[in-house]
Amino acid sequence: MDLAKELGSGDEYSTQRLCLYIPDRDKDGRAVLNHEGWVKEAREILSRIGGGCTALPPADGTWEKDDGEILWEKTRLVYCFIDTDRFEANIANLRRFLHRFGRETNQGEVVVEFDGQFYRIRTFDK
Secondary structure (H helix, E strand, O other), X not given: OOHHHHHOOOOOOOOOEEEEEXXXXXXXXXXXXXXXXXXXXXXXXXXXXXXXXXXXXXXXXEEEOOOOOEEXXXXXXXXXXXXXXXXXXXXXXXXXXXXXXXXXOOOOOEEEEEOOEEEEEOOOOO
């Protein structure tokens, strides 16, 4: 079956999903200031990468710190299906955002899920 034809869509489609995890807590359990501002910025970047994006309501999350303590947080998942050319054109902007988020909100790690792979950023650019 030609699904694109059956649905009446164009021939182009995206298969690779890019998802950012934006927690509402820092690595010490303190609230991230302007959390929704960070989510908005993530949405803008992913919209440039995929032509649009979706931000899910907060999900209950936990994160195990290096000392074994479990940190409880609410995490917004922001995702898009990428356009390869737009992704390549915006990768530097994405990196700047991720590292700035990690640095300015005191994160232990910032995570990105792409195409079934889970990337952990623990050292942030200055």
